[in-house]
Amino acid sequence: MPILRSAFIALSRNASLRRFSEQSSLGRAMSSRFVAGMQVDDVLCAAESIHAQGIAATLDSLGENVSTPEEARHSADIYHRLLDAIHQRGLNANVSVKLTQMGMDLGHDLAEQIVSELVQHAVTVNSFVRVDMEGSEYTQATIDMVRRLHAQPGNQGHVGIVIQAYLHRSAQDIATLTADGIRIRLCKGAYKEPPSVAFPDKRDVDGNFVKLTQMLLTSGIYHGIATHDEEMIAATKRIVRQKGIGPKTFEFQMLYGVRRDLQKSLIQEGFNVRVYVPFGTEWYPYFMRRLAERPANVLFIARNMLKK
Numbered sequence: 001m002p003i004l005r006s007a008f009i010a011l012s013r014n015a016s017l018r019r020f021s022e023q024s025s026l027g028r029a030m031s032s033r034f035v036a037g038m039q040v041d042d043v044l045c046a047a048e049s050i051h052a053q054g055i056a057a058t059l060d061s062l063g064e065n066v067s068t069p070e071e072a073r074h075s076a077d078i079y080h081r082l083l084d085a086i087h088q089r090g091l092n093a094n095v096s097v098k099l100t101q102m103g104m105d106l107g108h109d110l111a112e113q114i115v116s117e118l119v120q121h122a123v124t125v126n127s128f129v130r131v132d133m134e135g136s137e138y139t140q141a142t143i144d145m146v147r148r149l150h151a152q153p154g155n156q157g158h159v160g161i162v163i164q165a166y167l168h169r170s171a172q173d174i175a176t177l178t179a180d181g182i183r184i185r186l187c188k189g190a191y192k193e194p195p196s197v198a199f200p201d202k203r204d205v206d207g208n209f210v211k212l213t214q215m216l217l218t219s220g221i222y223h224g225i226a227t228h229d230e231e232m233i234a235a236t237k238r239i240v241r242q243k244g245i246g247p248k249t250f251e252f253q254m255l256y257g258v259r260r261d262l263q264k265s266l267i268q269e270g271f272n273v274r275v276y277v278p279f280g281t282e283w284y285p286y287f288m289r290r291l292a293e294r295p296a297n298v299l300f301i302a303r304n305m306l307k308k
């Protein structure tokens, strides 16, 4: 399985396959399992139907590593439209953004200016901007930027971050961020990292995930525990029971199209659940990372397509 995981991660960076897949109707049909359509209206429809099930959403306009400031600003415009639409429709939803899509590779100041405008917009419509975490070359800069944005007057509670349990450094980062009162989404981590920065062994990642979950749930801040792993969910529930933590003082988070059965059962048990809903034409790298997490999804998608 680790070989398949690496193969899918390598494919996620293959430019020709990406071009071909994103333009083909077969590619788009395959991606629809994990991607809620190509347009803003598609993702809003998905968020409405999720909302009707009592589940919250975070909307992600797909795209990474833009190459001009205009592209970065265009990406941000889509998020401004989303924040307005969420507000107008009264949806229980917020947005998730990637710094490389906001121009991080072109200049940290450019990305910070663009994200700062998004956070200010989120403040005016009482929403929230989650800054996703990308590869480890961006970790420190992402943390520094989110801390600066969160420290701006009025921004508290309107901008948050993601921490990855596979990184050796994450306990220290959580201590720093929670001391600032910053909301964190904890996930395992989806990028290819060397053993010098990340645990290579799933057992160690899982052990760290549980340790970090305990730090988050006892911090008094509203955080997100993002996983589909039943063992991690069971461990979270154990911590909740042992520490007498209220089920509404944090949320479970899952990806669109993954383990809908678990999403529903957690809601029925009285927990908050938020689903990460990606959309847009640049779906290929995201889709390949989902296949890397569970190569059996290839068979699952193929079977569903044959049924149609």
Ligand code: FDA
Pocket (backbone or CB within 6 Å): 131, 132, 133, 134, 162, 164, 185, 187, 188, 189, 190, 191, 226, 227, 228, 229, 230, 232, 253, 254, 255, 258, 259, 275, 276, 290, 291, 293, 294, 297
């Ligand atoms: P793990 O991969 O160990 O899988 C455990 C079990 O969960 C599997 O055996 C299977 O049953 C189920 N499962 C997992 N993935 C599945 C899939 N794709 N399809 C079907 N079943 C699946 N990463 C990152 O680096 N930066 C980020 O900002 C984010 N943001 C983020 C937001 C949200 C809401 C989620 C849920 C995840 C992320 N991630 C992320 C991705 C995350 O790091 C991780 O790669 C995936 O969540 C998979 O890890 P699991 O914890 O689900 O467990």
